[in-house]
Amino acid sequence: MAAKTLTIDGKQISAEENETVLQAATEAGIKIPTLCHLEGVYDVGACRLCIVEIAGTPKLLPACTTKVAEGMEVKTDSERLRKYRRMILELLFAERNHVCAVCVSNGHCELQALAYSLGMEHVRYDYTFPKWSVDTTHRLFGMDHNRCVLCTRCVRVCWHIEGAGTKNVSGRGAKSKIITDLNQSWGTSDSCTECGKCVMACPTGALFQKGSTVGEMERDRDKLEFIVTAREKKQWIAD
Amino acid sequence: MATVWLGGCAGCHMSFLDLDEFLIELADAVDLVYSPVVDVKDYPENVDLCLIEGAVCNEDNLEILHKIRARTKVLVSFGDCAVTGNVPAMRNQLGIDNAENVLQRAYIENAQNNPAVPKADGIVPQLLENVRPVHEMVYVEYFLPGCPPPAARIKSLVAQLLAGAVPKQEGEQLKFG
Amino acid sequence: MIYHDLIAIKEKELAARKKIVLRCCLAAGCMSSDAKGVKEQLAKAVAEAGLQDQVEVRGVGCMKLCCEGPLVAADPQNALYVKVTAANAPSIVAALNGGQANAAQTNPDAAFFKKQFSIVLANSGVVDPERIEGYIAADGYQALHEVLHEMTPKDVVEAMVKSGLRGRGGAGFPTGLKWGTVAKSPSAKKYVICNADEGDPGAFMDRSVLESDPHSVLEGMAIAAYAVGADQGFIYCRAEYPLAIARLNLAIKQAKTLGLLGAGIFESPFNFNIDIRIGAGAFVCGEETALMASVEGKRGTPRPRPPFPAESGLFGCPTLLNNVETFANVPAIYRKGAEWFAGIGTEKSKGTKVFALAGKIKNTGLIEVPMGTPLRTIVEEMGGGAPDGGTIKAVQTGGPSGGCIPSQHLDTPVDYESLGKLGSIMGSGGMIVMDQTTNMVEIARFFMEFCMDESCGKCIPCRAGTVQMHHILDKIANRQATARDLAKLEELCDMVRNTSLCGLGQTAPNPTMSTLRFFRNEYEALLQPDPFGPHSNGAAKQPELATK
Numbered sequence: 017m018a019a020k021t022l023t024i025d026g027k028q029i030s031a032e033e034n035e036t037v038l039q040a041a042t043e044a045g046i047k048i049p050t051l052c053h054l055e056g057v058y059d060v061g062a063c064r065l066c067i068v069e070i071a072g073t074p075k076l077l078p079a080c081t082t083k084v085a086e087g088m089e090v091k092t093d094s095e096r097l098r099k100y101r102r103m104i105l106e107l108l109f110a111e112r113n114h115v116c117a118v119c120v121s122n123g124h125c126e127l128q129a130l131a132y133s134l135g136m137e138h139v140r141y142d143y144t145f146p147k148w149s150v151d152t153t154h155r156l157f158g159m160d161h162n163r164c165v166l167c168t169r170c171v172r173v174c175w176h177i178e179g180a181g182t183k184n185v186s187g188r189g190a191k192s193k194i195i196t197d198l199n200q201s202w203g204t205s206d207s208c209t210e211c212g213k214c215v216m217a218c219p220t221g222a223l224f225q226k227g228s229t230v231g232e233m234e235r236d237r238d239k240l241e242f243i244v245t246a247r248e249k250k251q252w253i254a255d
Numbered sequence: 256m257a258t259v260w261l262g263g264c265a266g267c268h269m270s271f272l273d274l275d276e277f278l279i280e281l282a283d284a285v286d287l288v289y290s291p292v293v294d295v296k297d298y299p300e301n302v303d304l305c306l307i308e309g310a311v312c313n314e315d316n317l318e319i320l321h322k323i324r325a326r327t328k329v330l331v332s333f334g335d336c337a338v339t340g341n342v343p344a345m346r347n348q349l350g351i352d353n354a355e356n357v358l359q360r361a362y363i364e365n366a367q368n369n370p371a372v373p374k375a376d377g378i379v380p381q382l383l384e385n386v387r388p389v390h391e392m393v394y395v396e397y398f399l400p401g402c403p404p405p406a407a408r409i410k411s412l413v414a415q416l417l418a419g420a421v422p423k424q425e426g427e428q429l430k431f432g
Numbered sequence: 433m434i435y436h437d438l439i440a441i442k443e444k445e446l447a448a449r450k451k452i453v454l455r456c457c458l459a460a461g462c463m464s465s466d467a468k469g470v471k472e473q474l475a476k477a478v479a480e481a482g483l484q485d486q487v488e489v490r491g492v493g494c495m496k497l498c499c500e501g502p503l504v505a506a507d508p509q510n511a512l513y514v515k516v517t518a519a520n521a522p523s524i525v526a527a528l529n530g531g532q533a534n535a536a537q538t539n540p541d542a543a544f545f546k547k548q549f550s551i552v553l554a555n556s557g558v559v560d561p562e563r564i565e566g567y568i569a570a571d572g573y574q575a576l577h578e579v580l581h582e583m584t585p586k587d588v589v590e591a592m593v594k595s596g597l598r599g600r601g602g603a604g605f606p607t608g609l610k611w612g613t614v615a616k617s618p619s620a621k622k623y624v625i626c627n628a629d630e631g632d633p634g635a636f637m638d639r640s641v642l643e644s645d646p647h648s649v650l651e652g653m654a655i656a657a658y659a660v661g662a663d664q665g666f667i668y669c670r671a672e673y674p675l676a677i678a679r680l681n682l683a684i685k686q687a688k689t690l691g692l693l694g695a696g697i698f699e700s701p702f703n704f705n706i707d708i709r710i711g712a713g714a715f716v717c718g719e720e721t722a723l724m725a726s727v728e729g730k731r732g733t734p735r736p737r738p739p740f741p742a743e744s745g746l747f748g749c750p751t752l753l754n755n756v757e758t759f760a761n762v763p764a765i766y767r768k769g770a771e772w773f774a775g776i777g778t779e780k781s782k783g784t785k786v787f788a789l790a791g792k793i794k795n796t797g798l799i800e801v802p803m804g805t806p807l808r809t810i811v812e813e814m815g816g817g818a819p820d821g822g823t824i825k826a827v828q829t830g831g832p833s834g835g836c837i838p839s840q841h842l843d844t845p846v847d848y849e850s851l852g853k854l855g856s857i858m859g860s861g862g863m864i865v866m867d868q869t870t871n872m873v874e875i876a877r878f879f880m881e882f883c884m885d886e887s888c889g890k891c892i893p894c895r896a897g898t899v900q901m902h903h904i905l906d907k908i909a910n911r912q913a914t915a916r917d918l919a920k921l922e923e924l925c926d927m928v929r930n931t932s933l934c935g936l937g938q939t940a941p942n943p944t945m946s947t948l949r950f951f952r953n954e955y956e957a958l959l960q961p962d963p964f965g966p967h968s969n970g971a972a973k974q975p976e977l978a979t980k
Contacts, residue, residue, distance in 0.1 A: 116432025192889030
């Protein structure tokens with residue numbers, strides 16, 4: 017496999033062909049904010065937080081789906097990128113009902129952490145306060161659509177790691193919703209194997225283990241990566 | 256300096272009182288001209304700094320907020336309710352009749368004695384149709400998130416303001432919840 | 433089928449031509465006003481008058497002046513009857529014998545018709561779209577024959593490059609370059625897709641082409657497939673176009689029967705099949721990657737590019753995607769030559785463009801004009817200007833992805849670059865004319881609502897950004913917004929345009945940005961004072977605090 021040499025934030029690095037800019041940056045110790053990205057499943061480039069500037073390209077490109085190229089010059093941080101990323105987060109917070117103070121994921125939430133690390137001290141857009149339901153019909157897990165950011169991490173782990181295909185997306189635009197099977201309550205699902213990978217994958221408090229209260233919902237995402245590495249590379253490496 | 260308590264649980268003011276010995280420093284630097292802990296009825300003119308706790312829930316909140324904006328140089332949204340609406344704003348999700356519904360729930364369905372929605376014109380303010388964060392109603396200069404914001408965070412912001420600096424808060428100092 | 437057979441069909445068809453032809457429009461617009469009944473009555477009147485041997489009553493595609501439908505034309509009398517009804521249709525037949533027609537007529541030599549230059553619409557309103565013989569009589573499928581027997585795929589691509597044709601779907605990507613890229617992608621399996629998911633409000637060019645001349649699209653696709661090395665084509669058509677789908681199905685069946693589609697076309701080694709895929713009418717499925725996902729049977733959402741479809745498209749194979757009008761241009765380019773085509777239009781925009789003229793304008797309908805025609809010629813001379821003595825305020829092109837061009841720029845030539853400079857786009861051909869009564873903030877709000885409803889919801893800037901932009905436009909229109917809101921709107925426009933995943937989101941701010949550019953005063957007139965804004969009237973810097 018041929019190696020590619022590129023520059024990320026002024027730092028010369030080499031990366032394997034077919035690696036993404038995000039992988040190359042991570043290996044070089046450069047942190048790019050992500051939300052829909054999850055180690056172990058393929059990327060969809062949906063959240064747009066990992067957008068980077070690439071010299072010679074007028075468009076901003078998501079680091080998670082852009083492949084490295086020889087001589088590529090990448091900027092992962094600029095005034096403009098910071099501004100856009102912050103705005104994306106503001107839009108997310110205004111879109112549904114993210115009430116950190118009473119959320120099961122308070123303190124362990126990727127959305128919350130992104131907000132403070134990117135300097136979002138308030139949301140300038142009017143909150144929409146939509147009415148979303150909470151599905152607690154499953155024996156072990158619950159789904160609170162108020163906290164959902166539609167990153168589809170749960171959908172991807174369900175289809176591509178577990179292979180159950182229980183989770184999916186229905187509707188479009190702001191009315192998009194993560195559904196179970198044929199848009200039915202989770203407890204009535206025939207396909208759900210109760211593996212809990214979706215709960216492990218969720219970046220916010222949308223998917224949770226029943227019985228957890230404020231701040232108690234912690235997730236072990238390494239398990240997902242472990243399963244995928246074991247399956248694809250036949251390497252059983254646990255930290 | 257002033258502090259005000261709109262639709263919130265007073266937790267932010269409790270955290271303010273947690274400033275401990277900084278309160279003494281603060282008392283040397285400022286006059287506290289209006290606050291839940293000060294016995295002043297009317298919000299005075301020419302206030303330099305006001306920390307606002309709580310979301311805008313009722314007509315009374317809105318009225319004093321307008322007065323505060325007109326009479327204050329620098330407003331700080333103090334805590335998650337002021338910054339985001341937080342728990343008080345959860346009633347907004349219930350839709351158009353949310354105010355009516357929460358009153359029913361609180362004063363009729365859950366009442367053990369004398370179920371009745373309190374109503375006294377001029378004394379009990381009417382709930383607004385929706386609860387809004389402070390900055391959606393008036394311009395706010397600075398934000399102090401947290402439920403409640405820890406005392407250290409309050410101290411950092413107030414100290415910077417007193418020093419005449421544009422306050423800088425970073426990382427976990429900005430954490431909601 | 434060999435060349436001789438094709439010519440035999442053409443000659444037989446021409447020999448059977450009757451002296452007089454009554455062409456009756458049977459496209460969707462006229463059909464909605466009982467054109468079918470008109471045609472039946474015409475045929476009945478011809479039979480009753482015993483004129484069957486002299487008069488042919490032919491159902492044809494769109495005759496362009498849609499606002500006056502149903503339309504009936506009489507050849508060679510050069511008469512064009514408008515708003516014909518089943519009741520007065522027989523009088524048109526009577527008029528052929530010197531009687532008096534009591535159906536209204538319009539001048540077929542008026543500017544609306546005379547200024548048109550037909551390539552794509554050459555057969556529209558002339559041939560019967562339901563009979564392949566009619567298309568063959570108009571020299572149809574001759575280009576395909578020539579391409580298969582006289583040219584290598586490389587020649588075909590080169591000729592396309594030389595013609596200068598650019599994609600008619602909106603963005604104007606050079607068609608020859610696209611064909612060349614797909615042709616060069618190494619793969620045993622490749623696809624050709626025709627994008628017939630026309631979704632812009634007010635646009636009906638592609639629908640009319642499919643209803644009026646489906647074979648030109650099929651022939652264009654077959655030539656493209658030969659050029660790039662594909663053996664399977666798909667036409668992705670929205671379910672809202674049932675007549676177009678029916679005529680396409682019929683056309684495919686006829687072409688297969690004659691061996692013009694299928695295995696060994698014109699007894700060459702070239703095989704090509706076309707299937708139709710019906711979309712459920714989501715606007716985003718007009719975006720190429722979403723369209724391909726939908727053809728594959730998946731949720732119609734776009735994915736990041738690269739990889740471009742030319743490298744990895746449908747089912748991971750190299751795929752050529754062009755829209756209806758682009759394919760409809762193809763047969764003429766090979767029949768008449770790339771040089772001929774390149775001689776039409778402007779330096780960078782070759783050929784013609786079809787527009788669906790709608791809105792506050794006298795003559796609503798379809799027009800095809802050479803690239804570079806000034807907007808003024810289109811809306812004032814051909815369109816007849818605003819109705820009821822109104823004045824034209826702006827012309828909107830490009831639908832929800834385009835912009836409003838104010839009347840002071842009406843002398844702008846219609847080509848990709850000139851429209852782009854004015855903050856609009858050529859788009860697929862929707863052209864909505866606005867008069868002095870049009871509120872531009874409302875226009876921006878309308879298009880933003882459209883984009884908000886049609887956002888697929890995959891990426892955050894488009895999904896949530898359109899909601900917030902629409903909310904602010906709503907506040908402005910309802911006189912509840914301040915200058916601070918307007919600033920937020922502009923900031924959001926910039927952000928959504930630069931960070932969205934696909935073209936829908938990237939262009940969703942365009943109508944707002946273009947109305948802000950040319951009609952900012954209309955926004956500002958609606959803004960409210962900001963009594964609770966920043967202390968001391970908007971001073972952004974921190975006010976000095978008094979210290980004790």
